[in-house]
Amino acid sequence: MFTPLHRSALFARQPAVYERLGMRAWSEGLVPWRATTCPLLADVEAELIAAFEADLRTAGALAAAEPLTIIDVGAGTGRLLFHLAPRLTARGVRAHLVATDVAPSNVAAWSAHPQLAALAAEGRLSFEVFDALRPGPARGAAPTVLLAHYLFDTLPHRAFRVTDEGCFEGLVDAEASPWAWRYEAAARPAELSGRGPGTFLVPAGAAEALEAWRACFTGPLLVLAADKGVEPRSATEDPQLARHESVSAGVDFDALASLAAPRFTALSPHAPSHLFALHAFVDARLEGPALSRAWAQRGGHNEVLSLLQRFEAALKSEPSPDALLALLDESQADPDLVAQLAGRLRDAPLDPAQARRLVDLLARAAQQHFVFRQQLDVPFSLAVTAHHLGALGLAVPLYARSLEESGAHPATLLNLALALRGLGRGAEAVDALEVLLQHTPTHPRASALLAEWTGR
Ligand SMILES: C[S@@+](CC[C@H](N)C(=O)[O-])C[C@H]1O[C@@H](n2cnc3c(N)ncnc32)[C@H](O)[C@@H]1O
Known part of the structure; x- marks a missing residue:
């Protein structure tokens, strides 16, 4: 049966797939984790969070004793927060960390994990089942940072094909092997305006998540998203999806920035990369000078990709x-x-x-x-x-x-x-x-x- 990609079983079954895999997703190398949970990314993010905190305090939006809430959405192994905690402390940032995931088996694994349990015992970390797309009722106006690492690629994407004849939406039959695609005439979405012919994935789930987070966390918000991007696809090619046990798709951050405006201002990497990059979405009401500086100096430089590429080269030479x-x-x-x-x-x-x-x-x-x-x-x-x-x-x-x-x-x-x-x-x-x-x-x-x- 052909279904628009974002409503297909490929994405609908993601939570069940992750629940079934539990920590095997990472321990058996089924899902990549090195780039998004490494100490260097934690350090860059600690720098950005410290800058966001400084802007909040300058604007009087965060009282001296009030800690920031930092929520890792779809935290996987929990390794990123383990590296982030000491780097925030080193910068004097007061924060409460929350490891969250849609899969209860992951949340149970963190509670039993010695190093994460130790942070929880110190009152610095808590664990929660949390669906990025259904975060629940509003949680108040406290300033919040949300981390989305290899999350937006996992959430539903829509597929569109733009040709000289017009725009078409991609429908997939996920039961066929290989998957079969059909394209039906559709209105061209505004986020693809200005694009020439090609096949595009629109991160509809990521946009929906940003919208839902905006409604749930009503105070100042910073979202840090580390993910792969997209490579151009011609109008004769089908969309490119990676298939592990789950599926994932490169994130079209230009389309996402357009979908997230005007509520969020997007901060983009200085040199875009389809392999991996950090992106930020800042509350449009609060884009302060410290964060802009930290983005110019570190956030936008894609330090992690540069390091990992040189590391791979070192292994071969x-x-x-x-x-x-x-x-x-x-x-x-x-x-x-x-x-x-x-x-x-x-x-x-x-x-x-x-x-x-x-x-x-x-x-x-x-x-x-x-x-x-x-x-x-x-x-x-x-x-x-x-x-x-x-x-x-x-x-x-x-x-x-x-x-x-x-x-x-x-x-x-x-x-x-x-x-x-x-x-x-x-x-x-x-x-x-x-x-x-x-x-x-x-x-x-x-x-x-x-x-x-x-x-x-
Ligand atoms: C590719 S893994 C990334 C894990 C981790 N952030 C990392 O970088 O290693 C995707 C994670 O998102 C979780 N996930 C999938 N759909 C989700 C949703 N709707 N809400 C919250 N978490 C979700 C999965 O259970 C999994 O832990």
Whole structure:
């Protein structure tokens, strides 16, 4: 059955798909998360939020003791808020964070997550089931920041084809394989005025969400949306949708800016990108000088895309240790990036100053490691590198975290035993070997070491 794209089952079943997947969506790599939850994006956003807060206080719209409310809509793993909280504190921003999602299974997972639960216990974070499209009755006039990271691409999109003959709406049969498309004559929507021939996706769901948020949060509002954009499609091509277990579509932020006006002023990246960029939608009543400055200096620069592109290039080439260390510094010691490059740096000849920089990066990465089951054992990768550099005091707790998160792997237990022994903690080293031998009784190296260390 052909249905206008935005009303099709493809989008209607998104909440159920995410509910069924739970954290598997991210831990099994079905849905991308690195760009939208990384420390660098958290830092850029903390800067923008601090500027928004300064404008509010100058305008008398936020009392000195009143905290800002920051709501992550469709928060996924919760990793972004984990990185955002300390960066707001460092800038003196008083804020209450709310992790929200349409999928109750995600909300339940956050409540059981050790690091998020710790923030909640401090009263800095709460969790809530929240539908971006149906936020419920008005919640009052407190100033609010809403984060929408890979959310607008997930909400419904309409499809339109513009040709010399006129404008047509795209209808999809999502039961057909591959999906079948049909185009029916339609009035050209105002947000596509001025466009030449082509096939366009209009982020109708994102526009509806902005409208619903405006009605729900009646005070000053800032929306930060990090998402992929769109590539031009000819009038003979069908719309481009990415298909994971869920679906997503690049967000036409120009169309969204037009739909959101005049209630919101859109702040756009200095150089548009179809791959990824941060966009802001500011309450048109309150676009203050501090936020404009912060956008000019940081928000509009797409620092995250630039970093990740150079990171991908570094994985495929052989940059100098200094270049790798600089890249990791720029990432704000993103644990996932440090863990991926740690092996490369371990094998490189480092001078003492470079080794010290790497140990410092490893320590910062260890502090920021967000626990969620994923393919890469981040604590182990950091630990082995710290161990190699002789930073045993750093390696030991990282091996312990790897054991907690990824289970009793023989290599982790053996390395832990060696690091403990190196620290003079002989009895604990023997304990680690014994645990190893319980799991792998025939492990030759562990047996030999146990004999050497205990005489048994
Ligand atoms: C692609 S994931 C992005 C997750 C996270 N923001 C990130 O960047 O890693 C989309 C998230 O939006 C949630 N979601 C989907 N539809 C939603 C809706 N109508 N309201 C609120 N959340 C929604 C999903 O459950 C999922 O957590």
